[in-house]
Amino acid sequence: MALHFSRDEFAAREARTLEAMKARKLDAMLIFAQESSYWLTGYDTFGFCFFQCLVLKSDGRKALLTRSADLRQARHTSIIEDIRIWVDRGEASPIVQLKDMLFDLELLGCRLGVEYDTHGLTARNGRLFDDNLSTFADLVDASDLIPALRAVKSPAEIVYVREAARLADLAYEAGLAEIRPGADEGRILSAMQGAIFDGGGDYPANEFIIGSGADALLCRYKAGRRALSERDQITLEWAGVYRHYHVAMMRTVCTGEPTDRHRELHEAAVAALAAVEAELRPSRTFGDVFDAHARVFDERGLFEHRLNACGYSLGARFTPSWMDMPMFYRGNPAPILPNMVLFTHMILMDSATGTAMCLGRTCLTTEADPEPLSVASLDLISRT
Helix, strand or coil: CCCCCCHHHHHHHHHHHHHHHHHCCCCEEEECCHHHHHHHHCCCCCHHHCCCEEEEECCCCEEEEECHHHHHHHHHHCCCCCEEECCCCCCCCHHHHHHHHHHHCCCCCCEEEECCCCCCCCHHHHHHHHHHHCCCCEEEECCCHHHHHHCECCHHHHHHHHHHHHHHHHHHHHHHHHCCCCCEHHHHHHHHHHHHHHCCCCCCCCCCEEEEHHHHHCCCCCCCCCECCCCEEEEEEEEEEECCEEEEEEEEEEECCCCHHHHHHHHHHHHHHHHHHHCCCCCCEHHHHHHHHHHHHHHCCCHHHCCCCCEEECCECCCCCCCEEEECCCCCCCECCCCEEEEEEEEEEECCCCEEEEEEEEEECCCCCCEECCCCCCCCCEEC
């Protein structure tokens, strides 16, 4: 078996989950989020793009319904013993086969927590699920139950987080070595991703963000490449990834002499990051962190250039996004707790002057001050 964690680690996670289920009076959890399945059992697959469901009963019994292509995947990567296959044939619905499995597990008529808020359950399958099961069981939206548990990392997880951080720094160094006037974005991207693979890391849960010139003001990946000019800007957002655990970073790098606007926005970003990290401690909330970010930028007249969120939790994530919950936005009451892995990004996009400036890194929270996981400098970098 290819388990990334010990059975004792999985047993501890299951115990926490069962305790949370008991508090909500749930007879079972119907798990559709791949992150939850991975965290609970080690099950490692991208097969969640098709229908699959992991059932966890209140007595600890587990059963997985998946496709035949994932049978050996589940056997090889997880601690799940009861693996059942739904068959692709004509108009046959896996929902009906799930209903049969729930009947076999004596769960019809019970109170079932369901992970609705996930890419692992499409809207179409969700409607079929409700249509077929709502009259046979009490379905409760429990989408937040396991993510709340995953947000606080165990010592074993933190080992992987630190390795992801090391890979993130290596990727940055590799990218900087390629950035210069005339450099091709594809070569920069290749160097960064290659450094992570060479270091034993994994694919990220979403594409790296890379954009230069006008595209440096984008907060998403887009297809197409260009070469950097003599005086240019390039925005990078990437993550070191190890065993699916992500540590993200963000930078805007200049070629040639930075403009005065670049310097002004960078100074603001450094100040905002310091204010934000001062809030990453127990007794504070995710909303408090966002307020610190907004206060620094707004006092400098940068309201229209900032975003309405400034980061999020990180952990073991799968396609299509490495972003995890909770997020930093105004009024979010979620508490900062020790052993959270939190990425904060200071993003400024001045469309009037065409100037981008982004600065971000990931911290591990403690009982007191947060620990930045990157050793990279926060200085404004210019390559010639």
